[in-house]
Amino acid sequence: RKEVEQDPGPFNVPEGATVAFNCTYSNSASQSFFWYRQDCRKEPKLLMSVYSSGNEDGRFTAQLNRASQYISLLIRDSKLSDSATYLCVVNRGTDKLIFGTGTRLQVFP
Amino acid sequence: GAVVSQHPSRVICKSGTSVKIECRSLDFQATTMFWYRQFPKKSLMLMATSNEGSKATYEQGVEKDKFLINHASLTLSTLTVTSAHPEDSSFYICSASQYLSSYNEQFFGPGTRLTVL
Numbered sequence: 709r710k711e712v713e714q715d716p717g718p719f720n721v722p723e724g725a726t727v728a729f730n731c732t733y734s735n736s737a738s739q740s741f742f743w744y745r746q747d748c749r750k751e752p753k754l755l756m757s758v759y760s761s762g763n764e765d766g767r768f769t770a771q772l773n774r775a776s777q778y779i780s781l782l783i784r785d786s787k788l789s790d791s792a793t794y795l796c797v798v799n800r801g802t803d804k805l806i807f808g809t810g811t812r813l814q815v816f817p
Numbered sequence: 818g819a820v821v822s823q824h825p826s827r828v829i830c831k832s833g834t835s836v837k838i839e840c841r842s843l844d845f846q847a848t849t850m851f852w853y854r855q856f857p858k859k860s861l862m863l864m865a866t867s868n869e870g871s872k873a874t875y876e877q878g879v880e881k882d883k884f885l886i887n888h889a890s891l892t893l894s895t896l897t898v899t900s901a902h903p904e905d906s907s908f909y910i911c912s913a914s915q916y917l918s919s920y921n922e923q924f925f926g927p928g929t930r931l932t933v934l
Contacts, residue, residue: 716858750908750923752861795860803849803914803921809860 711735714796720814724784728809731796738806740799741772743781745792746810752795755781762788786815786816818846821913823926830901831934837897840890840911840928847913851923852884864900867894901933 714731721727741758758770769782796808848869853861853883865875873886887898912923
């Protein structure tokens with residue numbers, strides 16, 4: 709079983725839609741959690757950190773449920789420019805980041 | 818955010834040759850850098866952790882004699898793929914770690930696409 713699991717998608721949604729991605733992690737010792745965005749043939753870029761209290765950044769909301777070892781990302785009012793692969797990433801408290809395989813989002817007009 | 822560069826961005830080489838990839842932190846000093854490999858439609862897989870002035874720590878299954886890592890200064894780490902073969906063709910990405918207010922954030926380089934013929 710992979711340490712970080714995501715539905716690979718693709719999620720095809722129209723502009724303006726709300727879309728949610730889920731992620732589960734297997735190592736209960738994981739301490740930090742992130743969502744990264746990766747465009748095709750580019751490096752990943754940090755989208756946001758994820759906290760147990762939940763956090764919001766504009767149209768993006770991230771949630772962490774430690775008891776269920778579950779992380780989510782909600783994107784409201786989808787834009788064409790949101791089309792990318794969204795990577796769920798955990799850190800076990802060392803410097804190492806463990807990446808999920810990513811969920812691909814395609815927003816269409 | 819901090820800037821990390823990689824060079825070259827793309828390389829095509831013949832089987833059996835060695836290829837060196839450079840990773841530089843441009844505006845900060847990074848005691849730790851990381852090397853990842855990503856195959857098409859797959860996740861980033863950590864290959865090794867590179868610490869300035871000491872030997873790299875390799876992940877299980879990564880051959881240290883094939884993927885030579887040198888972290889000679891606080892702003893430069895290099896990855897050399899020795900005797901490259903077609904199965905080594907991949908997207909290689911480095912990152913550099915910088916301690917921010919409460920955690921170490923990794924800043925990624927733009928990646929190097931290696932194609933071995």
